[in-house]
Amino acid sequence: MLLPLAFIVLISVVDISSPPYIHLGPLLVVAPAITASFAGSRLTALIGAVAVAAQVVIGVFHGGLGTSNHEAQIAALTVVSAVIVFYCRVRERSRLELAQVRSVAEAVQQVLLRPLPDRLGPLQVAALYLAAEDEARVGGDLYAAARITTGTRLIIGDVRGKGLPAIGDAALLLGAFRELAHHHTGLPALAAGLEASFCRHLSELAGADGHVRERFATALVLDVPDAEPVVRITNCGHPPPLLLRGDRVSTLHASRPSPPLGMCEMPDLTYETDTFAFEPGDVLLLYTDGITEARNRDRVFYPLAERLGTWPGSSPEVLLKNAHRDLQTYVGGPLRDDGVLIAIERTPA
Structure with a gap:
């Protein structure tokens, strides 16, 4: 969990410290993407929410939330995070089905x-x-x-x-x-x-x-x-x-x-x-x-x-x-x- 959180903090600090014409907020998508590789849908959704919150903070310090650029970045990060969470849900369901199939197959093998x-x-x-x-x-x-x-x-x-x-x-x-x-x-x-x-x-x-x-x-x-x-x-x-x-x-x-x-x-x-x-x-x-x-x-x-x-x-x-x-x-x-x-x-x- 430290790795995606560290990415969120690092990207936010660097983006806020950068000139207004430099936007590193889109890189925040790496946090939920990394989390999906080892965690479930709930934890991935939590990290996605933290990344969106960090994007909001970046927008406040970089000209306000009313700019079209920040609104587009927040909306895009929200959509991508939602897609990643949906993928995690599908993967969890597939793993559950595979575990059930293995359980049935092992039971059949024990009988046969x-x-x-x-x-x-x-x-x-x-x-x-x-x-x-x-x-x-x-x-x-x-x-x-x-x-x-x-x-x-x-x-x-x-x-x-x-x-x-x-x-x-x-x-x-x-x-x-x-x-x-x-x-x-x-x-x-x-x-x-x-x-x-x-x-x-x-x-x-x-x-x-x-x-x-x-x-x-x-x-x-x-x-x-x-x-x-x-x-x-x-x-x-x-x-x-x-x-x-x-x-x-x-x-x-x-x-x-x-x-x-x-x-x-x-x-x-x-x-x-x-x-x-x-x-x-x-x-x-x-x-x-x-x-x-x-x-x-x-x-x-x-x-x-x-x-x-x-x-x-x-x-x-x-x-x-x-x-x-x-x-x-x-x-x-x-x-x-x-x-x-x-x-x-x-x-x-």
């Missing part, structure tokens, strides 16, 4: 993408959601975990498209997984249940011709038993996970990957489960294609598997921090697509 707990039985878990836009909070990428009697089940997926349709599809799949994960003993039955739920969802969105725009979702469904050092995976068109064992990184490719969820017109869909060793100390990294399809300035994809081996022995949380920092350096700017990273470590019993 519930934070994964740090511990799930013998598993230590960390998750990272990277938004393609600074103000984004939710999108088509999804993940969830559920504790069952024998262990932990997880899903990570990526819905085709962006915006509200993608959020609606992701919400449907997350809700279906959280319910069906407790009602099916095997992953093939769970994947089939997710496919049926997603197809019912798409049929409700079909138009008058019975067709709906192409919408599907890649997904990876995992079962990590507490008592066995293995992980069972059913892959529905999703990028395969990576296994970090010491400084060695291996890709867990599915023997027979299934098509993405939402292929409702494909007959005789079958889902296979692959079993991989997942021993204490191993780290499993799940991700969406927004990570591996991020490019640098030379348009080269981010080599996630190669970079993962440079951080052996890291905890899931530290591993994701290193990956996030390295990805930002590699891309050199914002991501073009949302991305999810989930690190899972099996700890000794």
Whole structure:
């Protein structure tokens, strides 16, 4: 506040001390203009009023208020100050609306993408959601975990498209997984249940011709038993996970990957489960294609598997921090697509 007030005092003193033919009063507009950069509309209006009062004082000492020059200066300063105050009001309203939108978006994210707990039985878990836009909070990428009697089940997926349709599809799949994960003993039955739920969802969105725009979702469904050092995976068109064992990184490719969820017109869909060793100390990294399809300035994809081996022995949380920092350096700017990273470590019993 001292800066605009100092400007008002300085300009007034110099103007009053100057010859009558020199007019510095118009410079008083700088005071409300500066105030608008850090204060609200009320404080800006107060400084504008002080600046107008100072212009009146200058007019009294410089030939009186009746001169047309001083009347024009006072009127112009009043109008400009009013415009600046109006701008502050519009800016405050925009900030309030943005804060409300952020609050709603964060609430939606908490409902859809519930934070994964740090511990799930013998598993230590960390998750990272990277938004393609600074103000984004939710999108088509999804993940969830559920504790069952024998262990932990997880899903990570990526819905085709962006915006509200993608959020609606992701919400449907997350809700279906959280319910069906407790009602099916095997992953093939769970994947089939997710496919049926997603197809019912798409049929409700079909138009008058019975067709709906192409919408599907890649997904990876995992079962990590507490008592066995293995992980069972059913892959529905999703990028395969990576296994970090010491400084060695291996890709867990599915023997027979299934098509993405939402292929409702494909007959005789079958889902296979692959079993991989997942021993204490191993780290499993799940991700969406927004990570591996991020490019640098030379348009080269981010080599996630190669970079993962440079951080052996890291905890899931530290591993994701290193990956996030390295990805930002590699891309050199914002991501073009949302991305999810989930690190899972099996700890000794």
